[in-house]
Amino acid sequence: MDSSPVTAMSATSRMPLNATSCALDDALRVAIAREGASTIVPTQAAVVVVDVRQWSCWQRQASHYLSERDRRQLARLRRADEQQWRCMGYALLRLWLSRTIGLPSAQVEVARDADGRPLLASGLGDISLSHAGPWFAFAFAWATQGRVGVDLESRERAAGMEGLEDYVCHPHERDSLVVHGQADHMGLLRLWTRKEAALKRAGLGLSLEPKTFVAPSDTPFRLPGLGDWVQVSELALEAPVCLALAHAPGMAPAAHWLRP
Template sequence: MTEYVNQLSGGTPLIGAPPAGAEAAVWSLDTTLAEVGGFRLDDALPVLDAAERERAGRLVRPGDRQRYLASHLGLRVLLGGYLGLAPQEVALTREDCPCCGAPHGRPAVAGGGLHFSLSHSGDLAYFAFAAVTVGIDVEAVPGAAAVADVMTSLHPAETAELAALPGEERRVALARVWSRKEAYLKGTGAGLAFGLADPYIGAGPAPAQVPGWLLRDLAAPPGYGAALALAVRH
């Protein structure tokens, strides 16, 4: 199933109630916009916290800084809307890393209440919000060199599926499988610590399902693949 994606624009968004149960709210953003969710990027720094401002200050290239400010401003606008807070009042923290236990794991809202995930690629950002653990990823369709570099890092069955496709289809399929796998790994909090081989998620038209998770492809513009991973409570 392909999930519907809301679009966050320059104006103030109509956000609605936070998602409940096994549902997720998904948004996309064109990070080249000069205004996001009713806030101008020129005025974004006071909305961010100290860690976000420090990170933005270390980005030398204007395009990187623009994308960072737009995506984090958008995240705060949406979190604030769901939580009933002003964007600058949203307190962000980090969960403990599932690999080493240190506090540099999955980003979270201090005090809980809503799970979220953020991803950006090129000039596009995706956001997911849920009552359960969630991961999201968007990937631009890679070039042939990137395909060759990444293919052998995947599950052997995924590598075989990609190898069976002609060049252009292979590039599109890699964006698809990469976004599915990254969404799942962001959801678990492990990231790339254990590599990309496991679990098998598949490069075909629909993702293979992983126990304890619901994987969905997301609608995306031409030239991108996007996916969502949602924890299943039993």
């Protein structure tokens, strides 16, 4: 399998911001404008990635943007660093959605369905969330464009994919994941990320085993038992993660890495 991701994310020069010069909301607004991520046209599916450690100087402000449900979820986490990462991730998600859909942050409500899938209560669009340690990915598409699903995995996880070929791979995919007689663990992780994104879009989680369907990059396919077509785009950025976005066929992902 070709190890080079399909779509590259933009990287532009930037001046660092900090909590003494502006508030978290203003810092995110500047980052969005700098990356050209201010407008999402109806034919696009948008995804942004953040490393919440880069936003840590606004940590005290982040809690002001959390819902009661968010606070309860954070209280169940045992590790302090995970609590801080999740707190900042949820705050940035809410603020990014506020900028994206044009509503005050206080009116942006992220709910969950019975299976735990995030929902935008306004009904203006569909959202998806993924995180791996301090790395978070947020995805959005306007309601007219259907659902989205995003998955982000640390590249360090590739070493732990050994022996998972039978669980992840459809029989038609196995040959492409063997290089010189050895399993391509990074290729397997990328395949897992594409399949996870597709399953998130469908709201199936892991109730459908990954090995039961093929998930090519940038080629529409169907999940077993579903009539809806899905396309998965792999997205590259200057970070040690694999990232995939599932969306309606023909949509062009608008991808950005937001840094202060």
